[in-house]
Amino acid sequence: MKIDELLAASDGALADIFSRLVSDVSSRGELSEKYRRLAVLSALMGCGGQDAFRAELADALDAGFDPAAAREAVMQSAAYLGMGRALPFVQAAAEVFAAHGICLSPETEDLxxxxxxxxxxxxxxxxxxxxxxxxxxxxxxxxxxxxxxxxxxxxxxxxEGLSFRERELVTFCLLAAQGGCEAQLAGHVAGNFRVGNDAHILGETVLAMLPWIGYPRSLNALTCVRNAVAKS
Known part of the structure; x- marks a missing residue:
């Protein structure tokens, strides 16, 4: 079920307001579709939005998003959320993949x-x-x-599955969406700059996350980006 359907089933007025916000963000945003999907999925994991994550992952897969990229973002969340908070998303992703007939084979690890x-x-x-x-x-x-x-x-x-540039974007979103990780977020803003995600891209990423993580955490993330620009 899509997020607007989930909201409409509970509160039609709120569904309308949220739909307008998402539409406004989309009309202003300039991220590539892959970056936008990675940003939203990572932000939902960071803020603990399990129901919205399921809906957005299903929507992303329906739109042709690479399931391997989604899986890598979910796996990476374990490092930045801890398995205590990542486990529900590991399970949710597996269930959504199964519902879409997607089977991702395990790789042989080089230890x-x-x-x-x-x-x-x-x-x-x-x-x-x-x-x-x-x-x-x-x-x-x-x-x-x-x-x-x-x-x-x-x-x-x-x-494999995500480039360093894409992984740094995922990390930026996971940290920004959690809140309270600004020291680590600042370090990864600098890392994003080094791999090619400049201040404009990170600003667009925050805009994509905003409907899902709210204004306070979005503003905190922008402050980290702004401070990094001042130091560069």
Whole structure:
């Protein structure tokens, strides 16, 4: 069931208002269709919008969106939401895929050199400052930094299905939609800039997310983008 149908079944007036907002955003937006779909799906995971996620994923697949790209965004959410909050979306995606007759085969994982491959991804996205990051920090931070390289980047970012540029956009949306992650969001705004998602693209991404995550988190995300521009 589409989101407007879900809303109309509960409150027709609210459905009309939301439909106008989505239409207004669409008329102003300049994102590619793939970026817009990635932004909305990632934002819905970030804000915990399970019902809307199901509806939007089904709509995206009906419109020809690549199911492998959707799956990669869902998998990546585990690194930024934690499995405690990502699990419902893993299950929802599996159910929507099944309803569409989509079966994505599991890949053979290469567990060799996870730390090295993860660090290489970090360096490509954030620059040479990330060399040796996995071994940096004090006694409290060092284990987490090592896992960031091995797991977050070495397990997720290096997977096929999404480019680094697309993955950074997904991360930006996951963090912005959660709220309270502005320190990490600022770092990934800089990462987005480095891989080609400039301030205009990120501004358009925030606009695409706005109906789903609300004004406060959208404004906070724009502040992070604006601050990054001032520092660049």
């Amino acid at each position: 060799r050199d996870r730390s090295e491959r993860g660090e290489a991804a970090q360096v490509e996205i954030f620059g040479d400052v990330m060399r040796g990051f996995h071994a940096s920090g004090d006694a409290l931070a060092r284990p987490v930094n090592a896992l960031l390289s091995e797991n977050c980047f070495g397990d997720y970012y290096v997977r």
